[in-house]
Amino acid sequence: MISVVILGSGNVAYHLTKAFLNTENVIVKQLYARSVAQIQEFQHTTSITDDISLLATADVYILAISDNAISEVSSHLQNKFVVHTSGSVTMNSLQNSGRKGVFYPLQSFSKSKQVNFNTIPFCLEAETTKDYQLLERLAKTIGSKIFSINSLQRSKLHVAAVFVNNFVNHMYTIGNDICDTYDVPFEVLLPLIEETSAKISAISPKDAQTGPAKRNDTETISKHLEMLNESQKEVYKLITKSIQNGEKL
Amino acid sequence: MISVVILGSGNVAYHLTKAFLNTENVIVKQLYARSVAQIQEFQHTTSITDDISLLATADVYILAISDNAISEVSSHLQNKFVVHTSGSVTMNSLQNSGRKGVFYPLQSFSKSKQVNFNTIPFCLEAETTKDYQLLERLAKTIGSKIFSINSLQRSKLHVAAVFVNNFVNHMYTIGNDICDTYDVPFEVLLPLIEETSAKISAISPKDAQTGPAKRNDTETISKHLEMLNESQKEVYKLITKSIQNGEKL
Known part of the structure; x- marks a missing residue:
């Protein structure tokens, strides 16, 4: 079982949350957004918060937020394994003190359209093999196309x-x-x-x-x-x- | 029953011939190519010729030949209903003395890939409603998407x-x-x-x-x-x- 906290309220955050809630091997511990109103629809299925100092403990913190917010938001997350979901931001843009990674589903998402993660390539990156394998296990719970892609690639x-x-x-x-x-x-x-x-x-x-x-x-x-x-x-x-x-x- | 003669040996000629041979309401009276070697594979299923003066009688003559040959080849076809299959040539480029039309399947064809005409739009044009309706009936024997498109369009x-x-x-x-x-x-x-x-x-x-x-x-x-x-x-x-x-x- 892998536990995750998902930060963000955009299309990627929304579809990842939906998908992880529907799989047995992942537990969505909490959702965070700047305003809880944006993630209200999940209030009965998981914990929601807009206070970044009150995040639950989890194996992976997924930052599905806009590119230019990644550094700032990650700087609040100490001693955690933090990944972002962006195609154009390097792994080292993450400013958390703990472990870093990237969990990038390469597809164009819109909120209204259902997403089949099985057809979507996951481009993964981590600092250690162990963390990479954790992301790989996480991606495999909802998808099947996994690629190891570093920040330059x-x-x-x-x-x-x-x-x-x-x-x-x-x-x-x-x-x-x-x-x-x-x-x-x-x-x-x-x-x-x-x-x-x-x-x-x-x-x-x-x-x-x-x-x-x-x-x-x-x-x-x-x-x-x-x-x-x-x-x-x-x-x-x-x-x-x-x-x-x-x-x- | 509609009878056709198909002129040409390229991808469009090939796939139209295959499709019409497989349908019950069309009879492929003859195939013509500059060299019979190019249409040899159909010699046991229909009549083949490389002599344009020996064309069989048919309801429609389909010129599936290269754009710049349309005027010349059509000039040899007197008193017939002649259509070409080109996207970029006007109907009036046809130089036959009889009726004229266009029977343009809008798709990119390659010989090796099977073609499902049911998904391909047929863009049809004719000088009279009666001829248009004939082309429409012909297109419907192998396809389902029919559009009336004039030469300008x-x-x-x-x-x-x-x-x-x-x-x-x-x-x-x-x-x-x-x-x-x-x-x-x-x-x-x-x-x-x-x-x-x-x-x-x-x-x-x-x-x-x-x-x-x-x-x-x-x-x-x-x-x-x-x-x-x-x-x-x-x-x-x-x-x-x-x-x-x-x-x-």
Whole structure:
């Protein structure tokens, strides 16, 4: 049995709490938030508090709080095993006097959408093998994909995630804008979008690349540029160039 | 019963032929390719030819050939109902003397991967309601998502598809490159990639946008830029700017 205290009231804190409450091998000793109102819904299932000096004793303290609060909040936690859940903060940003670690579920969470941790990679880091193994056991109670990722690797992963998540989503937005402008239902593109993302489980994105940029089909590229507004044009040109540079490597 | 002749030997021709051969309400009268060797595998299931003057009589002639061959090949087909399967060519590029139409399955095909036409949108166009209805009946024999899309709309859809397919895939490539450089397994990102594409079936991409650009988190953006090579940096900056411009609208 592993006991945890979860600090935070955002999406990650919420979904981790839900998941740990539903598993037999973890006991959620307490939840902490700056205001108890934010975690009120758990008041009948576990102890809740907004007083950081009154935290219960637990094996692991999980800081699921905003990146820039991690140092400050961790500095109040003495002689404890403290982990944060952030993709972009180093382990050593933790300012507690005790043991440190990272427990980073790599997924984009929204409160309203149910989360299946079994499909979510856990990127773990700790100072000692023993602590790593504890985090691994903890992650395995709710998940199955566990990766040992150090702080340097995690920072790179976070940039990579910006490309494959935030920037990809922006490409969807531009596609959607073009459809809206010409009264074409965006849903026509959804199966292609699904296929594009599914494909790279089987082949590398480099091998999966198709389209006018890859073929250097200058006639189609010119036709496309004529149809776009200035800002779309700039994006189209640069990514076309970037695809073609990649081809040359 | 609808009879068809399919012209072409590429991925679209191949998968349409397979699908129509497997359905009861369509008869594939003949396949044509510039060289019969390319369509040899169908020699025992239907008639094959490389002589365009010897085409069988059919209700619909489907030109699943490369974009720049559509005008030329169609000019040999007199007094027939000819459709092409291209996303970027107008209906009037067809040079046959008879009726014209478009039968465009919007998906990216590869020969080795099985195709489920039931999930693929068919974008249809014809000169008359009667011909449109024929194409609709034909599409419904193998698919279920049918859209009436005229040539202007289809050309816009094609640009939009470049963004949501080719450009998205390039974002995956950059993500993969970053992972490779720092020895992080790219598979860690696959669930996030799946989630990102699945999300927009439920909410609009604009509403789904997250990340440092959207939050205008300049500190994270600077940290990220430091980690990228010149060409990645250029892409990161421009898409960040484009996301932020979009926010202002």
